[in-house]
Amino acid sequence: MLRANELLAQGFRLAGTPDRSLVPEPLVKQQLSIRGVSVPESVVIESDCTDPLSRVSHLSSPLVVKAFGQGIIHKSELGAVVLGVTHEEIAETLRVMEGNLSNFGLSPAGFLIEEMVPPGIELVIGATRTPFGITIAFGLGGVMAEIYDDVSVQLAPLTVESVEMLLDGFRSSALLRGARNLPPVDRNALVELLLAIAGADGFVMNLGEQFTDLDCNPVIARPDGATVADARLILKDHDPIVGNRPPPVDFEALFLPASIAVAGVSTKGTGFGNRAIAAYRAFGWSEGLSVIHPSATNVDGIPAYSSVQEIPGGVDYLLAAVPAAACADLVRSAAGFARVVHVVSGGFSEAGPQGTSYETDLLKAARDSGVRIIGPNCIGVYAAAGRQTFLLGAPSQSGDVSVVSQSGGLAGDILKIGAARGLRFAKVISVGNGVDVAPAEFVEHFLNDGETKVIGCYLEGCSGGERLVAAFREAQGRVPVVVMTGGLSDQGSRAAASHTGSLTGDRRVWSAIRSATNVAVVERLEDFIGALVYIQRYSGSVIESGPEVLVVGVGGGASVLAADACDRAGLNLEPVQSEIVESLRALGYGAGTSVSNPIEIGVGPAAPPNVFDEVLGNILSTQKFSDVLLHVNVQSYYGFGTAGVAPLCELIRSIASSWSAPRYEKSRFALVLRNLNAAPGVERDNVLATASEIGLPVFENFDEAAVAIAAAKEVVRGDTGSGDRSVIEVV
Incomplete structure (x- = not known):
């Protein structure tokens, strides 16, 4: 079996995505066949072959002729596939196909000649690397696959249980069991096929991080087996690790700080920074609270310093509420003087190209300075035990429910409404765009902090999605997790794009995550809080x-x-x-x-x-x-x-x-x-x-x-x- 790099070496670069290559279909099918996958009998003919008939004489007609080479991706649209060809028609078919491709400025590297697969139910198996890992789609295939859009989805690696869910999870699954006088297909063959492709030791899992997409369409399922009639594999170049790994998040400084500084406070008493100061004072802060201000020596009786470097002994937690353009420099100045920085300011990737530039610079500042940052585009952190708050009137009683929220506004709703419903929170953190510290790191922390017994997540985006799914898997049987997802509707996804700058995606992906990890997934705030209330009540039972x-x-x-x-x-x-x-x-x-x-x-x-x-x-x-x-x-x-x-x-x-x-x-x-x-x-x-x-x-x-x-x-x-x-x- 060939490794990803060996397959890449024989691939064709994709236009517009120079780091990705299309692996020739004959090579893909060869590798699938090695793993026991049924593929048609075939032969590869070079584009300059002068006697193609003699090369295909051992194959049984009718035949399928396909071209492969640079730029040949969607064969049907290019006239690069012909079905039902006889032996006598091979030479003329190749000539016409070359002409079709030349009209598009393409030249085939060769031709794949195959025996036609006997008719059956046309299915599709698609494996795609998403922000949450490799997802496997299975359902109705053929030329109408995109129009039908009838697939079920599971996360790889597949198990026998998740394969069975794939087989039964799409709307037309009754076809597999025999419907409208059709005989049932060989279900065991489909199970073995899916495991060979995406099981723990399956084809795509062995391609590692370089795997991008595998599209097997159609897969012909019959009473006596299942055959992959067409296969398209895309791999990407190896990504070298750039720079050093970021240091671990200092969660003690975040949730149990001994000192706090707020940047972005006005002497006029307006603005988010001033509200943050008021909330901290109401929560019991007197000593250890500072303000960053370019000229003032105190603001409302709070000591003010021109930079975090001027604060005696530095600070544990720096709350940044300055304009987006100034955030990166503030983070750079915090190197060695702040243990963690929480950027609540908006105006980053959620605001357009200029904001994206600010966000890129912000992450670079974090890496250059070695300071981990939360945010941007969020609201703050709550932890009663550490007197951390972003709201006036926040609950003073600490509990055992911890929540990470991508939305700052909803973090406040969850805290206030949840408390009124009887939730007792240990920690609530808003992460916004999650440019540096993503939700996954908080879920990992909650799992091991010794006080969290129930975890809640509100997600509009998917930064660090694979790590998040791994954390959800780790939570199984240990700590229950409830996830509220946003941006799943067409209009919701557009709102999420402007809100946080990233999307969670299709409902079917979240259904797959739920199946793989046993997290509870809801879409409404009322359901999220209600689920947390119910699970908190019976935690430990x-x-x-x-x-x-x-x-x-x-x-x-x-x-x-x-x-x-x-x-x-x-x-x-x-x-x-x-x-x-x-x-x-x-x-x-x-x-x-x-x-x-x-x-x-x-x-x-x-x-x-x-x-x-x-x-x-x-x-x-x-x-x-x-x-x-x-x-x-x-x-x-x-x-x-x-x-x-x-x-x-x-x-x-x-x-x-x-x-x-x-x-x-x-x-x-x-x-x-x-x-x-x-x-x-x-x-x-x-x-x-x-x-x-x-x-x-x-x-x-x-x-x-x-x-x-x-x-x-x-x-x-x-x-x-x-x-x-x-x-x-x-x-």
């Missing part, structure tokens, strides 16, 4: 992680809506066992209502406080449900009662008093408070406070609850290393 969910609450219509929400989230409402149904009917349930799942019960101002326990006790003592979704209608406490939410709060406390029973130990609980806005403000707060006191995660609608439950199931789906995939501890 040992829960049997199955797909089943039990839904119990009031109202037939509401139960239908709950079932629909669970279906959208991929949850399974497993019917309760028949003997349980009979026991519930014996208790008086089921007259005109459902007692299968969802289960409808009377919950409201007239119901006893233990109404849930009576039903759940009968079910959970016999049948396992890893998650239970309870729901009530808050409006009913006003439409049918006179005591406001007092009975509802008593109901919530009753739920807590039942949790100590052994039958509840193997289940997680969520409560949906439908129509919560029907309660006046004070009473609404009383309900939420009561739920918070007992540690019951609450949601205002079914979809948010269902997404949170699905996220919890996702993050505990990976193996902890014990070999038992049914019982997993969320730690």
Whole structure:
């Protein structure tokens, strides 16, 4: 088998991308064949061959004729491929093909003559290096592949499990099993083919960092096998390591600084730097706080210095809020005087070509000075234990949830709204464009900081994507990770481009990342916070992680809506066992209502406080449900009662008093408070406070609850290393 450099030496340079080469198709198929991949019988004919007929006499017709050489990429568009050729037509076909290519100013290096593959289902296998690593696409192929756009995606290296997901994951996958009177294809052959191409020891994995793209289209699948009829491989030149590796990030200086300086503070008391100073003062800073100002000696009573070099002893953390054009020089001046610099200023790559130039200079300044920088185009850092904040009124209590956010504004939303929902954060960091320190380094740190038990990420971009995926893999079975992605829609991607200067890409790529790493992936802020709330609540619990969910609450219509929400989230409402149904009917349930799942019960101002326990006790003592979704209608406490939410709060406390029973130990609980806005403000707060006191995660609608439950199931789906995939501890 040839190495990447040996294949490159025989390749043809691609116009416009001089560091990339197209490997001749005969050579690609030769290498695939060595790995056991079925390819057509063939022969290569030189462009100056005078007797092509004698060279192909051993092949069975009909034949396929293809040209290869410099500039010959899309053969169909150039007239460089002809199907159904007889032996007698070979010479004339070659002559016409050469003429077609000459019209485009191209000359073939040779011709590949192959036996035509018997008809079957035309599929495509595409392997592409993306910012997140090598992704494998599999689905409908042929000349209409781009129009169909019917593929499923997984990350390489593939496993048998991920291959099976590829085979079943595209819309037309029923064709493989036999549909519309077609026989089923050889599924085992497809599994072996995909593993040979992209398994742990597969073809593309052995090409290393020089691999760029492999396009096998079509792959002809039949009842008796699968054959790669066409293959295109692109490799890139080896990238020499330029300069030294950056030093490790000084996370202590970032999250637990002994001294802070803010550059970009005005003596007029306006601007981001001034707000940062106010937030630090409110968070307890008096000593160790400095300002960088060209002329002032103090700003609002804070000592001011003309440069960071003038600050006695330097600083741990330098917050840079100066104009983009001045940031690089500030970083250079910090060499040896600041342990880490956080550039919150905007106006970099997200703003256009001039900003991109500033960003390039900023990274160069970081490398030249040896100072690691966070940002640019972000907002700051929060860590209560280190009195780090970027907001006034930030929570003073430290917790065990850590978040890295590409958006500064959303970092503030996550911190404030999350705290109101009961999240207790250890650290929240906004990284913006991530020109130097990317999200992956923070995820790696959170995994090993000794205090983070749940990790959240908001990502619009993909700087250091492969390292990030590696960190997600490392988190499996150790620390649950919830990812909120932005920029996945067409309009969202345009907004992300202007916001952070980079994109996360196709939803299918994130689906592949989720499958490979068991991170939970959501797209809405409400779902992100809800998932973190739910997972934080049950962190450390040992829960049997199955797909089943039990839904119990009031109202037939509401139960239908709950079932629909669970279906959208991929949850399974497993019917309760028949003997349980009979026991519930014996208790008086089921007259005109459902007692299968969802289960409808009377919950409201007239119901006893233990109404849930009576039903759940009968079910959970016999049948396992890893998650239970309870729901009530808050409006009913006003439409049918006179005591406001007092009975509802008593109901919530009753739920807590039942949790100590052994039958509840193997289940997680969520409560949906439908129509919560029907309660006046004070009473609404009383309900939420009561739920918070007992540690019951609450949601205002079914979809948010269902997404949170699905996220919890996702993050505990990976193996902890014990070999038992049914019982997993969320730690």
